Amino acid sequence: MSPLQNDTFLRALLRQPTDYTPLWLMRQAGRYLPEYRATRKQAGSFLDLCKNRDFATEVTLQPLERFPLDAAILFSDILTVPDAMGLGLYFEEGEGPKFERPLRDEAAIRALAVPDMTELQYVFDAVGSIRQALAGRVPLIGFSGSPFTLACYMIEGGGSTTYSRIKTMMYDRPELLHHILDINARTVTAYLNAQIEAGAQAVQIFDSWGGTLAFGKYQAFSLDYMKRIVAGLKREHDGRRVPVIVFTKGGGLWLEDIADSGCDAVGLDWTVDLGDARRRVGDKVALQGNLDPNALFAQPAAIEAEVGRLLANYGEGSGHVFNLGHGISQFTPPEHVAALCEAVHRLSRAPLAG
Numbered sequence: 001m002s003p004l005q006n007d008t009f010l011r012a013l014l015r016q017p018t019d020y021t022p023l024w025l026m027r028q029a030g031r032y033l034p035e036y037r038a039t040r041k042q043a044g045s046f047l048d049l050c051k052n053r054d055f056a057t058e059v060t061l062q063p064l065e066r067f068p069l070d071a072a073i074l075f076s077d078i079l080t081v082p083d084a085m086g087l088g089l090y091f092e093e094g095e096g097p098k099f100e101r102p103l104r105d106e107a108a109i110r111a112l113a114v115p116d117m118t119e120l121q122y123v124f125d126a127v128g129s130i131r132q133a134l135a136g137r138v139p140l141i142g143f144s145g146s147p148f149t150l151a152c153y154m155i156e157g158g159g160s161t162t163y164s165r166i167k168t169m170m171y172d173r174p175e176l177l178h179h180i181l182d183i184n185a186r187t188v189t190a191y192l193n194a195q196i197e198a199g200a201q202a203v204q205i206f207d208s209w210g211g212t213l214a215f216g217k218y219q220a221f222s223l224d225y226m227k228r229i230v231a232g233l234k235r236e237h238d239g240r241r242v243p244v245i246v247f248t249k250g251g252g253l254w255l256e257d258i259a260d261s262g263c264d265a266v267g268l269d270w271t272v273d274l275g276d277a278r279r280r281v282g283d284k285v286a287l288q289g290n291l292d293p294n295a296l297f298a299q300p301a302a303i304e305a306e307v308g309r310l311l312a313n314y315g316e317g318s319g320h321v322f323n324l325g326h327g328i329s330q331f332t333p334p335e336h337v338a339a340l341c342e343a344v345h346r347l348s349r350a351p352l353a354g
């Protein structure tokens with residue numbers, strides 16, 4: 001493997017000194033890029049794209065050809081995991097993900113098992129192929145959904161606005177939900193370790209829906225399972241530490257708890273004040289975030305002003321990875337992303353030097 005030419009992202013996650021604030025964007029490869037839409041058309045369905053090593057490699061690198069991003073993220077989806085468990089993932093055009101066999105009765109839940117990792121071999125093959133194509137330009141991030149977020153889709157059968165099925169189970173039959181979460185946590189641990197083994201240089205756990213839980217329930221049904229995963233991960237590979245990022249959307253009220261999970265960095269959505277978050281977590285973890293993705297609809301001057309405000313809010317010293325507070329919208333103008341990258345790199349050099 002080629003030596004890493006830009007390790008700014010990995011250094012910031014470990015709160016080591018950097019020359020500027022590194023950035024990457026959640027969902028940086030995707031529909032807002034015309035070249036992604038072209039490859040997607042060639043591949044067929046979104047799942048065909050994920051399952052083809054060469055196409056997955058191509059779309060992972062697309063945003064890096066356009067923008068000076070400091071990390072690449074594996075092109076895949078969090079729902080490949082329940083798909084490997086036999087739930088039958090499919091995408092209805094314009095409707096988002098769905099499962100043919102959601103967990104709707106106790107028999108299905110009792111039959112659930114940690115899948116054989118060979119079911120996800122196409123993901124590990126993509127990781128190896130992307131590392132080769134990157135040739136050390138920037139580090140590669142691997143990822144998984146959190147046990148709770150995966151369970152939301154597995155039980156609801158697709159996206160939800162109410163989470164009523166999973167929450168009913170949580171209150172009526174907590175032991176059943178714990179059973180699912182235990183299997184998910186063991187699966188995600190094996191899955192992320194295999195990604196690390198294949199070449200992922202940092203990993204992020206996406207807890208997109210943990211923030212919908214009540215106080216106390218978040219800790220018991222989402223965070224505790226992420227802690228188990230973090231404790232089971234291989235944190236050293238090829239002589240380098242592999243940092244772990246935990247991102248709970250809507251987790252701003254519980255930052256101290258998340259920072260105690262054993263992770264290296266905490267992802268923040270846009271509702272959190274970055275400076276306040278830094279005071280709350282102290283020097284335990286690095287912080288990643290947290291521009292409102294909708295700010296990218298504004299003109300470049302307004303984007304630059306928001307970047308300046310966020311960087312000043314974080315303050316001096318390392319330990320910040322710039323990102324959005326959630327995934328980039330498919331309607332974002334790519335030129336605005338270019339303006340964002342330029343502003344983050346230019347405006348962050350002075351504070352870090354000072």
Ligand SMILES: Cc1c2[nH]c(c1CCC(=O)O)Cc1[nH]c(c(CCC(=O)O)c1C)Cc1[nH]c(c(CCC(=O)O)c1C)Cc1[nH]c(c(C)c1CCC(=O)O)C2
Pocket residue numbers: 025026027028029030031040046073074075076077078079095096097143159206208327
């Ligand atoms: C909840 C979730 C999913 N997937 C993911 C999450 C967690 C992050 C979050 O909270 O946004 C994670 C994900 N999904 C995708 C990535 C790729 C890597 C990246 O560039 O960040 C990552 C990291 C590609 C994708 N995953 C999906 C697309 C769009 C697929 C297409 O039509 O081409 C992409 C590029 C499909 C997907 N996959 C999922 C949904 C809800 C959808 C539909 C989204 C939509 O229609 O806007 C489940």
